[in-house]
Amino acid sequence: MKFSFASAFTILFLLGISLSSILPVHGHASPISYVPKPNEIVDSAEALPDRVSITFTENPEPRASSLKVINSNNERIDNNDLKVSELDKSVSISLDKSKVIPGIYTADWLVLSKSDGHITKGTYVFSVAENNTTTASQNPPNDDKQQQQPQILQSNNVTSIYSRNITTDDNVMLKFDIVPFKMGQNTFDLTTHYMNGTAVENIRNVFLEFNNPDKNLGPIVDTMNKTNVGNYSSTGAFLSQTGNWEVKITVQRIGEYDINQQFNFGISK
Numbered sequence: 202m203k204f205s206f207a208s209a210f211t212i213l214f215l216l217g218i219s220l221s222s223i224l225p226v227h228g229h230a231s232p233i234s235y236v237p238k239p240n241e242i243v244d245s246a247e248a249l250p251d252r253v254s255i256t257f258t259e260n261p262e263p264r265a266s267s268l269k270v271i272n273s274n275n276e277r278i279d280n281n282d283l284k285v286s287e288l289d290k291s292v293s294i295s296l297d298k299s300k301v302i303p304g305i306y307t308a309d310w311l312v313l314s315k316s317d318g319h320i321t322k323g324t325y326v327f328s329v330a331e332n333n334t335t336t337a338s339q340n341p342p343n344d345d346k347q348q349q350q351p352q353i354l355q356s357n358n359v360t361s362i363y364s365r366n367i368t369t370d371d372n373v374m375l376k377f378d379i380v381p382f383k384m385g386q387n388t389f390d391l392t393t394h395y396m397n398g399t400a401v402e403n404i405r406n407v408f409l410e411f412n413n414p415d416k417n418l419g420p421i422v423d424t425m426n427k428t429n430v431g432n433y434s435s436t437g438a439f440l441s442q443t444g445n446w447e448v449k450i451t452v453q454r455i456g457e458y459d460i461n462q463q464f465n466f467g468i469s470k
């Protein structure tokens with residue numbers, strides 16, 4: 202009997218076995234855990250761990266991996282002493298605590314997986330709070346203003362709002378708001394509904410992705426929290442520096458194509 206790859210594949214297919222379950226597992230390095238955690242607000246510089254470290258699913262190749270920690274002025278606050286640990290598949294760097302003041306910090310990493318040679322990269326943010334009080338993200342009252350085009354409402358000197366209405370090809374209306382819309386902690390709200398007003402009930406997940414190409418930051422990825430049917434919210438210091446930011450919204454729907462929307466805006470202090 203003639204044996205071919207195609208027939209072997211057919212047999213496996215008929216048996217319901219996928220190739221990936223037979224071939225040895227080689228993967229790119231995906232982050233599993235972070236110290237400090239993404240979006241964490243640390244009480245003080247002293248409370249900050251000595252090292253920023255990220256643990257991966259695969260061993261990173263030391264000669265082709267990097268990690269840096271920068272403040273909101275794009276200055277490094279680490280000691281440029283990258284350590285790659287085979288033991289726990291982690292990458293870490295020590296912090297120069299003398300440079301840590303209350304503010305937003307961005308950790309930017311890139312690793313090459315020893316396992317499959319693929320490069321993965323990402324960015325995440327954490328904050329050091331002012332004084333000893335936990336920074337309260339002040340949520341201003343939610344006026345239901347009718348907004349057509351992306352616009353910035355300067356309601357007073359403190360708070361502005363970015364608001365964008367989008368209608369997709371398959372008639373889903375998205376409204377995306379950022380408050381207070383400045384560098385640092387912001388609240389991001391997404392509401393979705395169909396033209397006729399009914400809620401979009403088959404949403405599985407909503408992801409936000411932030412990139413600042415001028416400063417080479419990103420992607421900073423966040424999963425939004427469901428607050429109601431079709432409504433999602435997220436708070437964090439993703440806009441960790443001033444300048445031009447690209448935001449991508451991905452709405453995963455059960456049984457339908459993802460909704461992908463991407464747009465840019467400028468962020469000031």
Ligand SMILES: [Cu+2]
Pocket residue numbers: 227228229230314317319
């Ligand atoms: Cu890979």
